[in-house]
Amino acid sequence: MDRAERAQMAMMLEVCAYPKPGNVDRCHDYSDTRLEHFLASTILARPAFDAAERTGGRVGGLIREAVTLTAGHAGGNTHFGAFILLIPLVLGGDIDGARRIVAGTDVEDAIDFYAAFGLTSVRMAESDDLDVNDPASIAAIRERGMTLADIMAHSAPRDMVAREWTNGFALTRRFADLLHAHGHGRQAIVAAFLDLLASEPDTFIAKKHGGAVAERTMQCAAEVLGGGRDLCAFDAECIAGGVNPGSIADITIAGIYVALGEGWQWDC
């Protein structure tokens, strides 16, 4: 399996794994975003991963390409956060390589990233304060000479995906370690997902519903792990409230990519 295929397999395995409280999975759709949208993006992103693996290229431009390739369906932004993690991982091969890619970004990467972000705005509520969502900032980026790594550092306090760029892919590393610890096969994905959900407030939830809901979701996941709350009931409650831990899903995908490269087996 080459790196591009590993990235696609990680996207497929994440969305199929169930139950993942609050997220689209094999058992749940949202009315506007369904399992097929996630799997269509998995198929259609391939040329961006291929380019990253075979010809290199700039990380900002490749994120933009991946988002462009997957923006044609009605399911909205399924994998923007995942591409932010996967593109440097595929470019660099593994976490060490991704760190080198992050360290080498420049202003053009930042500009391309903004262009990619504009394509995803359909899924962003007006209340979102994701600071990279202001096209007027492009002039400021050039003026200040901000790299894409600088942009991510600016967003990191409120965005756990951007934070991966600043902390050496720490949660991606932790997720891969959790997969190894839980053993091979798809149930390990669900177990590792719950572990992360129970220990980190999801910043996608925080942006959408506020920090208190993100904290409460984390506590509920911890109660599931402790046996004090039913997993499927928790899942149904999250789905009903639109409380979807989308950033932890992105980190799940990155963690599966890394673990697959380290010998973790999905197929058992």
Added chain:
Amino acid sequence: MDRAERAQMAMMLEVCAYPKPGNVDRCHDYSDTRLEHFLASTILARPAFDAAERTGGRVGGLIREAVTLTAGHAGGNTHFGAFILLIPLVLGGDIDGARRIVAGTDVEDAIDFYAAFGLTSVRMAESDDLDVNDPASIAAIRERGMTLADIMAHSAPRDMVAREWTNGFALTRRFADLLHAHGHGRQAIVAAFLDLLASEPDTFIAKKHGGAVAERTMQCAAEVLGGGRDLCAFDAECIAGGVNPGSIADITIAGIYVALGEGWQWDC
């Protein structure tokens, strides 16, 4: 969407559509073959479709490549029949083109096809009488100068996928027409699948369980359409008995590929 992506989308949409009585779908796995196996094959077959679309090549060799690319997981033969239909369709573009591809096959295509078939034998019971499953026949093929189209004609009486090669992709055409008739979106796939299941005995079922079971499955599907049988109960009964209409699933994939090329929309 290029042809290769259309082929992959057709494979993804078929396996996700539910309920499809007896087959792996979003709601059902078999113990040895799961949703993820079908989706892994969908991802991993890409280079064979790319080669068919971009560089042409021989249909037998490309079927062999597709099977080889997807034989690495433990889920067995997920898409052999689908590749028999999709490879000429991607090579030729549409049904007319696929007919020309079929008409141009030669002895080397037949030999490559046998090699591909050998890779899938893990999923074949000893009772299967699929006539292309005898490697000793290769010498006879060369001696008689049999083309791959000749092989398919030989198998056609007992194999509805091979029969597509001899009748100008008649059921593929019918499935695409059924999709257009049922309207856009994933529910049309289920409706068209049931229509075909209710009107044609599935030859995969016939090989596995005998002609009577294939006939009875067809009659049950007709009863579902007539309102006299519950769809989900019928699905559960098929799954429990391992009665899976795998050949109609292959034709479903080919029909989705054709319909997508004619403007049918999956995404609504």
